[in-house]
């Protein structure tokens with residue numbers, strides 16, 4: 227279970243371009259929940275995931291993951307519990323290391339790294355099995371540098387790497403946004419499979435309303451650092467793209483109305 | 491070039507090759523441009539000289555020199571990681587501070603080792619001619635350093651170190667504290683540089699506070715020459731390449747110094763200029779080649 231309580235984050239505090247990226251945000255996510263996150267640009271979605279992963283420290287609030295208060299844990303320590311896949315396929319892997327070296331790095335997520343061999347023989351077997359499952363032929367290229375792979379192949383590899391050590395939380399930040407439609411579909415299917423197989427607790431940011439509705443068992447919409455819509459279960463299943471868009475424009479309209487009130 | 495000069499160049503190429511491996515570790519693998527080396531090379535020389543004149547074994551002197559270099563590198567890395575000082579600036583600060591520290595250690599700007607025991611004595615005792623003893627010891631030391639570094643970079647920790655230079659965000663989200671890795675990496679690099687300085691001091695029979703000037707430029711020149719001439723497609727290849735690059739670099743210098751065009755010849759004080767031109771040339775050569783291709 228992930229609990230966020232009263233999370234606050236201001237960027238450029240005190241400056242002219244101060245933004246409240248998280249505004250008194252509270253959220254409880256149950257074990258095995260697969261939450262899709264939507265909202266307009268700058269709504270605070272990435273900031274929310276970053277707050278959970280520990281990319282910065284909160285101005286106020288608390289984050290508890292499965293009973294452990296991680297609010298003061300640095301990012302590298304939280305990595306023992308959390309796996310991430312970023313929008314930029316380049317961010318999730320090391321280009322000058324080989325596929326098996328990258329996988330070996332991920333297979334030790336959250337563990338001590340000593341002076342034993344980086345890639346062990348018995349790892350190789352497991353790595354090629356894991357890669358064979360995604361059907362891209364990467365299992366035959368264990369010794370190839372990752373820099374040689376396409377963006378889609380790198381993102382697929384990153385997905386596999388994210389779950390070599392079962393994470394207590396999986397964070398996906400628009401992880402298919404940079405891919406062509408066909409590859410995007412493949413990676414999305416892979417995501418669905420991996421999350422279902424392992425029953426992972428996950429958050430996935432997307433700008434695609436259909437994906438947000440068809441994937442996962444819960445949906446949240448963010449606006450100006452707050453959660454303005456939170457639907458789950460049956461209610462989510464009944465929701466259509468039109469309903470979501472309506473909500474979206476309602477909020478935006480409100481925001482516009484407020485702005486014009488201010489201007490008037 | 492005389493045989494004697496060629497032998498000298500090979501000797502220097504190997505002993506400074508250890509320093510070059512250190513520079514390669516920070517500059518290329520960690521992506522951490524580190525100027526501390528200009529101070530940690532004479533630091534190694536100073537510690538080793540003082541240890542030997544103080545009666546310690548010359549091997550122990552090498553060990554302490556390496557530890558001193560590690561500490562110097564760790565200070566630079568701490569300034570950068572914990573206190574957010576730009577790496578270049580942090581390393582210049584340590585380098586400047588080391589100038590004073592080195593004079594304190596030696597009790598003056600230099601110290602002589604004539605007549606003291608050195609790591610070359612046992613080799614001479616084995617019957618190797620004195621003028622070849624340096625070559626033998628340096629070849630051995632460079633070989634060991636290269637082998638250990640290659641082994642280290644293939645360990646789990648070494649792989650995390652390489653990833654830290656390659657993609658810090660990735661390795662952080664794999665649970666690695668990059669600060670610790672950078673401190674260890676820059677420390678190791680300067681440990682090697684200090685070891686190199688200690689060997690040089692034992693060989694030339696003196697340590698001097700000025701002997702580190704231009705170390706970083708010589709190191710960079712060697713790395714770039716080595717990579718360009720021999721390629722750097724794997725760790726093993728790259729580590730061998732940079733040491734060979736160091737040898738080539740010393741040969742180029744020796745050649746330049748022996749050159750005589752009309753009444754003009756280079757003097758040793760022109761070395762820094764020659765090296766700087768060499769590095770500039772190597773840095774802009776790929777760009778020039780690119781431009782030519784687009785013509």
Ligand SMILES: Nc1ncnc2c1ncn2[C@@H]1O[C@H](COP(=O)(O)OP(=O)(O)OP(=O)(O)O)[C@@H](O)[C@H]1O
Nearest residue numbers: 237238245247265266267268269270271272273274
């Ligand atoms: N490091 C930062 N420094 C300053 N401002 C930031 C920083 N990170 C985010 N912000 C600001 O915080 C707000 C929320 O940004 P965030 O990246 O969370 O939005 P998002 O919902 O992910 O948007 P998008 O859909 O465009 O990715 C924005 O106004 C953004 O400009």
Ligand SMILES: [Mg+2]
Nearest residue numbers: 271272273399
């Ligand atoms: Mg975002």
